[in-house]
Amino acid sequence: MTPTDPRPIAVLGGTGPAGMGLALRWARAGEIIIIGSRDARRAEDTADRIKLKAGNQAKVSGMENSAACAAADLLVLTVPFEGQAALIKQLKPAMRPGSILIDATVPLATAVGGRASRTLGVWQGSASQQAAELVPTGVAAVAAFHNLSAELLNGDGLLDCDVIVCGDDAHANQLTRTLAAKIPGVRAIDGGKLENARILEQITALLIGLNIRHKGHGGIRITGLPPEAYL
Numbered sequence: 001m002t003p004t005d006p007r008p009i010a011v012l013g014g015t016g017p018a019g020m021g022l023a024l025r026w027a028r029a030g031e032i033i034i035i036g037s038r039d040a041r042r043a044e045d046t047a048d049r050i051k052l053k054a055g056n057q058a059k060v061s062g063m064e065n066s067a068a069c070a071a072a073d074l075l076v077l078t079v080p081f082e083g084q085a086a087l088i089k090q091l092k093p094a095m096r097p098g099s100i101l102i103d104a105t106v107p108l109a110t111a112v113g114g115r116a117s118r119t120l121g122v123w124q125g126s127a128s129q130q131a132a133e134l135v136p137t138g139v140a141a142v143a144a145f146h147n148l149s150a151e152l153l154n155g156d157g158l159l160d161c162d163v164i165v166c167g168d169d170a171h172a173n174q175l176t177r178t179l180a181a182k183i184p185g186v187r188a189i190d191g192g193k194l195e196n197a198r199i200l201e202q203i204t205a206l207l208i209g210l211n212i213r214h215k216g217h218g219g220i221r222i223t224g225l226p227p228e229a230y231l
C-alpha cells in the first residue's frame with residue numbers, strides 16, 4: 001500500500017456533522033467514501049445528501065457500520081465518546097489486518113451530562129488511546145481531525161486550520177496527513193506519538209468554549225515550523 005493508492009474511506013458515524021463534513025470534503029477531492037451508520041437507510045440518505053452538495057460525479061455510498069468497515073481499510077471514527085468503545089468492539093471482527101483507524105473522538109463531558117467545554121479523564125490517556133487498545137492486532141490507530149469545525153467542513157469555504165496527526169505507526173500517520181491535506185485550506189502536521197492525542201482532545205474543549213464566548217468557529221494554526229513540517 002502506498003499513500004497514493006485509491007481506496008474507499010469508511011466514515012463510521014458519518015451521519016453526524018463531523019463525519020459528514022469530512023466525507024463531503026474528501027468526496028469533492030475525488031475520494032471514494034462509504035458512510036457508516038447504525039442504520040443502513042440513514043447512511044444511504046446521508047450519502048445522497050453529500051452527493052447533492054459534492055456533485056453527481058462524487059463516489060459516495062452508505063452502509064450499516066459493520067458492512068462499511070468490512071468494505072474499507074481506511075476507517076474514520078466520528079461518533080460521540082459515549083458510543084466509541086462499544087462501537088469499536090462491535091466492529092472488531094469486521095476490521096481487516098493492515099487497516100487504519102483514524103479517530104476523531106473527543107471525550108467531552110457531555111457524555112455524562114456535563115459541559116461541552118470540558119473533557120472527561122480517560123483511563124488510557126485519551127479517547128484515541130482507548131481506540132488503539134480496542135482495535136485488533138494489525139490495525140493502526142491514529143488521532144486526527146479533533147480541531148476542525150464541522151460547521152466549516154460542511155460549508156464551501158477554505159478551512160484556514162491545521163490538522164495535527166498523532167500516531168505510533170509512521171505509515172498510518174503519513175497517510176492520514178495526506179488525507180487531511182486534501183481539505184482545502186488545511187495544512188497537516190505530524191504531531192508525534194498517539195499519547196499526544198490527549199492534548200488534541202483538550203484543545204477541542206477549549207475551542208468549543210471560545211466558540212461559545214466569541215460566537216465563532218475557531219480552529220488552530222501552528223506557526224514557526226520549517227516548511228517541510230507542513231503537508
Ligand SMILES: NC(=O)c1ccc[n+]([C@@H]2O[C@H](COP(=O)([O-])OP(=O)(O)OC[C@H]3O[C@@H](n4cnc5c(N)ncnc54)[C@H](OP(=O)(O)O)[C@@H]3O)[C@@H](O)[C@H]2O)c1
Pocket residue numbers: 013014015016017018019036037038039042043077078079080081082083084087104105106107108145146147148149150151204
Ligand atoms: N462536531 C464537531 O464540530 C466536531 C469536530 C471535531 C471532532 N468532533 C468529534 O467527532 C465525533 C462526532 O461528532 P458529531 O458532532 O458528528 O457527533 P454526533 O452528531 O453526536 O454523532 C455522530 C454520529 O454518531 C452516531 N452515534 C451517535 N451515538 C452513537 C452511539 N452511542 N453509538 C454508535 N454510534 C452513535 C450517530 O449516527 P447513526 O445514528 O447514524 O449511527 C450520529 O449521527 C465526536 O466524538 C466529536 O467530539 C466533532
